Amino acid sequence: MDFLESLLVGFVGIVVINNFVFTKFLGICPYLGVSGRLDMAFGMGCAVTFVTTLAGGLTWLIDTLFLVPFHLEVTRYVCYILVIAGAVQLVEMYLKKFFPPLYKSFGIFLPLITTNCVILGLCLFLNLWQVDNIVLALVLSFGAGIGFTVAICIMAGIREAMELADIPTCLAGAPIALITAGLLTLAFMGFSGMIR
Amino acid sequence: MSNLKLFFRESWLLLVSSVLFGGLLALTDAAWRPRIQQNEINKFSNLARTLLPAAETFEHLADPIQIPDDKGRPMLVDVRRGLDASGACAGWAFVCEGSGFADKIKLVVCVDAKFEILTGFQVLASNETPGFGDKITIQNGFYQAQYKGAPAERLTLHKAGDSKLIDSEIIAITGATVTSQAVVDILNAYVTPIKEQLRQKGFLQ
Amino acid sequence: MSKENTMTVGQAFIGGVWTEIPVLRLMLGLCPTLAVTTSVKAGLTMGLCVIFVLICSNFVVSSMRHLLKPHLRIMIFTLTIAVFVTIADMYLKAFQPVMSEKLGPYIPLIIVNCIIICRAEACAAQNGLLVSVVDGFAMGLGFTIVLCFLASIREVLATGCITFSPTLVLTILKPVEAGGWFTPWASMLMPIGAFVTLGLMLAAVNQIAGKKS
Structure with a gap:
């Protein structure tokens, strides 16, 4: 029961309290790039969630079974980035074969997932938080992906509505998106202190 | 081929x-x-030395200290004995942690040689709200100063009072009651059990 | 690789520090920009690390540009960047432990900073050694300037002063606690401060450069 509770706390914590986009500033580039349309944002979020779960689990295994026992921590970053690149390639091939329309709509963004900070950031934070079992690692990875999806979907909804608004020309596009994101972080700060 | x-x-x-x-x-x-x-290695001793200036080195105890955690399970604590230049005990230092407002707070706490008076705490890691909760990290700020010389027993938190008066009553940081309470709770959870353990194992008279 | 020497040294330098200044014009590398700019010192350290990694990776990529195979290209870029980031991270851990602690995972996150891979692809893989190195330096410098500028706005508004070390503190606005008039804006240290300041900065640059679109 304790174990389940810790999983639940970890999951809720990483989705709303320590949301990667709003508190750790990870994944801002795609957050601003793709969040123009809700359906694309949701697709991107799903792809990221899938890759983070895969990469989080794999890097955790590599770290505990291979890098730490053999004292190869110095190659940690290289290993992580290679695992992530491999996982992204896998997702790309899978989508191309089974969901061609989805593949087409992602266009350039799929290879860009490799350089999405959420994924590498998550792997690094799993290491920093000293997560000591694979189930928790998987739950946290999944939660980080869900947190990213939530953030990017909220943003896309707001930006769809904002297309109709009259924004000063110099603020149009990225600047207003950043300011909106700032206000969202303020809203998400209300969640901190929820779990103690 | x-x-x-x-x-x-x-x-x-x-x-x-x-x-x-x-x-x-x-x-x-x-x-x-x-x-x-x-x-x-230096990181711990540098922080601990600011609280126990007399200590030259910090040695691990031969017999590890175990105290119950919040669910009653045994938990190892990294208690170290600070030794001064002549090799006499200058005080005790240990690392403790607990949940704060946003994330875990990790502290280094130092106590005098008789384990009766706190010599203060330093923050090893925290992620508290900037401008409010993170005031606990200000070295020798009013919050940290209240612990310097406070008795090593059960502490209580109060919203108002004289923060200059050094006793077991800690005055909270305005706007960061949860964080202030968290530090008090962490100390309460560690100090007394460690003291008992040290006494049982014969490190203290 | 037929497009040899498409840029001159001068173009590369100007490109890096103004016409294509990363963050503001290319919208690349936003994550570290927002995360580490709570203090000028952190921003400066981050910027120097990025300069180091950019110069080294551009140098390596440029020197092997004739040997690159198209489909393994990105792989080699990533590997190169990851190695130099590891070296930078170890240097900080060994010689600047406090800073390393503060920047935490944002140093390894330089690996996925789009600026670096973008420069390897767009510049170093097509240009000679000198131009590539100058481009790396200029891009890194542009990034550092933006980081420091943003960080100085945030740090001054949040604390009233710029702290380089415990002994070297530059007071610009005297806070109330020290007997001045300025009430520090704690929110500048929070995520909101980062987002809004960067948003306004982008707007200002758009205004100055007269966005043509």
């Missing part, structure tokens, strides 16, 4: 650069690793 040839023709650069980069990493690692490890 031709497959293998193709493979090498396409990827020889990748293989060669991997080997070269591997060598480069190994070299830097060999050169800097001792320093990095030394830094990690």
Whole structure:
């Protein structure tokens, strides 16, 4: 029961309290790039969630079974980035074969997932938080992906509505998106202190 | 066979650069690793030394200290004895942690040689709200100063009062009651059990 | 690789520090920009690390540009960047432990900073050694300037002063606690401060450069 509770706390914590986009500033580039349309944002979020779960689990295994026992921590970053690149390639091939329309709509963004900070950031934070079992690692990875999806979907909804608004020309596009994101972080700060 | 040839023709650069980069990493690692490890060791003693200026070195106890955690399960605590230049006990230092407002708070706490008076705490890691909760990290700020000389017993938190008065009543930081309470709770959870354990194991009279 | 020497040294330098200044014009590398700019010192350290990694990776990529195979290209770029980031991270851990602690995972996150891979692809893979190195330096410098500028706005508004070390503190606005008039804006240290300041900065640059679109 304790174990389940810790999983639940970890999951809720990483989705709303320590949301990667709003508190750790990870994944801002795609957050601003793709969040123009809700359906694309949701697709991107799903792809990221899938890759983070895969990469989080794999890097955790590599770290505990291979890098730490053999004292190869110095190659940690290289290993992580290679695992992530491999996982992204896998997702790309899978989508191309089974969901061609989805593949087409992602266009350039799929290879860009490799350089999405959420994924590498998550792997690094799993290491920093000293997560000591694979189930928790998987739950946290999944939660980080869900947190990213939530953030990017909220943003896309707001930006769809904002297309109709009259924004000063110099603020149009990225600047207003950043300011909106700032206000969202303020809203998400209300969640901190929820779990103690 | 031709497959293998193709493979090498396409990827020889990748293989060669991997080997070269591997060598480069190994070299830097060999050169800097001792320093990095030394830094990690120094980090604890540097923080602890600001609280126990008399202590020269910090040694681990031969018999590890175990106290019950919040669910009653045994938990190991890293308690170290500070030794002064002559080798006498100058005080005790230990690392403790608990949940704060946003994330875990990790503290280094120091107590005098008789384990009766706190000499203060320093923050090892925290992620509290900037401008409010993170005031606990200000070295010698009014919040930290209240612990310097406070009795090593049960502490209580109060919203108002005289923060200059050093006793077991800690005055909260305005706007950061949860964080202030968290630090008090962490100390309460650790100080008394550790004191009992030390006494049982004969480290204290 | 037929497009040899498409840029001159001068173009590369100007490109890096103004016409294509990363963050503001290319919208690349936003994550570290927002995360580490709570203090000028952190921003400066981050910027120097990025300069180091950019110069080294551009140098390596440029020197092997004739040997690159198209489909393994990105792989080699990533590997190169990851290695130099590891070296930078170890240097900080060994010689600047406090800073390393503060920047935490944002140093390894330089690996996925789009600026670096973008420069390897767009510049170093097509240009000679000198131009590539200058481009790396200029891009890194542009990034550092933006980081420091943003960080100085945030740090001054949040604390009233710029702290380089415990002994070297530059007071610009005297806070109330020290007997001045300025009430520090704690929110500048929070995520909101980062987002809004960067948003306004982008707007200002758009205004100055007269966005043509």
